[in-house]
Amino acid sequence: MKIITSLPDLRAARLSMQGAVGFVPTMGFLHEGHLTLIRRAKAECNHVIVSIFVNPTQFGANEDLSKYPRDLERDLNLISALEADAVWTPTNEIMYPKGFQTWVEVDAITRPLEGAMRPTHFKGVTTIVAKLFNAVQPQRAYFGQKDAQQAAVIRQMTRDLNFPIEIIVCPTVRETDGLAMSSRNKYLTGEERAAATILFRALSAAKDLYEGGERNAEKLRIKMREILASEPRAQVQYVSCADYDSLEELDVIQGKTLLSMAVMLGKTRLIDNFVLG
Numbered sequence: 001m002k003i004i005t006s007l008p009d010l011r012a013a014r015l016s017m018q019g020a021v022g023f024v025p026t027m028g029f030l031h032e033g034h035l036t037l038i039r040r041a042k043a044e045c046n047h048v049i050v051s052i053f054v055n056p057t058q059f060g061a062n063e064d065l066s067k068y069p070r071d072l073e074r075d076l077n078l079i080s081a082l083e084a085d086a087v088w089t090p091t092n093e094i095m096y097p098k099g100f101q102t103w104v105e106v107d108a109i110t111r112p113l114e115g116a117m118r119p120t121h122f123k124g125v126t127t128i129v130a131k132l133f134n135a136v137q138p139q140r141a142y143f144g145q146k147d148a149q150q151a152a153v154i155r156q157m158t159r160d161l162n163f164p165i166e167i168i169v170c171p172t173v174r175e176t177d178g179l180a181m182s183s184r185n186k187y188l189t190g191e192e193r194a195a196a197t198i199l200f201r202a203l204s205a206a207k208d209l210y211e212g213g214e215r216n217a218e219k220l221r222i223k224m225r226e227i228l229a230s231e232p233r234a235q236v237q238y239v240s241c242a243d244y245d246s247l248e249e250l251d252v253i254q255g256k257t258l259l260s261m262a263v264m265l266g267k268t269r270l271i272d273n274f275v276l277g
């Protein structure tokens with residue numbers, strides 16, 4: 001497996017690859033969720049490139065950029081065991097050269113949910129993913145359903161900018177008690193970790209209502225809020241029952257629907273979602 005930093009080295013490695021190239025962008029500190037994306041890419045493509053880059057522009061001023069967990073050596077061992085062809089670990093100087101002033105912004109779909117809580121987040125995400133796509137030039141790129149709005153925004157950007165890349169969204173990988181795997185779970189204290197299952201339980205309760213025939217979206221939002229309120233450590237940022245494609249809040253559920261939420265547990269921000277229909 002090639003471990004690459006510079007852009008010329010990445011381009012040379014890419015040029016040597018024949019057939020379909022699958023790309024898995026990550027911020028490192030890998031867990032089973034990331035590894036599932038890499039395995040899927042490996043199964044579906046002739047070559048796999050993984051990137052590790054903690055993208056500073058997608059973090060807000062008061063967010064966790066400086067303490068975002070990192071363990072490059074462990075990450076490289078995990079990726080190497082899955083037989084990816086290359087790992088690209090660009091530096092800030094490569095991705096944001098001195099005097100940088102070009103941004104990629106996606107409109108309406110970035111405004112609700114995560115965008116409402118983190119107003120500069122998606123501008124950072126779309127800019128870095130566009131730059132990664134330009135450099136890697138994959139045929140397919142793999143993202144997790146865990147970050148549902150991110151996946152929707154990337155799909156929109158890929159269509160709008162005519163990137164010849166198929167976006168593949170893989171199911172959320174969870175711990176045995178239902179907590180969605182996340183690099184940020186490392187921040188949770190023992191008590192917060194136990195409380196963190198409340199997101200899965202709230203989503204499951206709303207899904208049960210849906211499966212029992214409930215189509216009033218507000219009833220599902222109320223149910224999720226009710227369950228979250230039963231956990232005193234959980235501070236709700238938003239709870240949503242929205243159209244899967246537009247992410248607009250629904251009155252009546254019809255077709256593919258996204259249940260989603262963001263919850264603070266102490267200082268740690270957790271997000272999770274279920275897809276209905």
Ligand code: AMP
Nearest residue numbers: 026027028033143144146147172173181
């Ligand atoms: P990150 O390193 O957090 O930026 O995540 C890199 C990719 O892994 C993104 O496409 C995420 O959506 C995906 N991912 C993160 N956690 C999970 C999970 N629990 N299950 C599936 N995919 C995930």
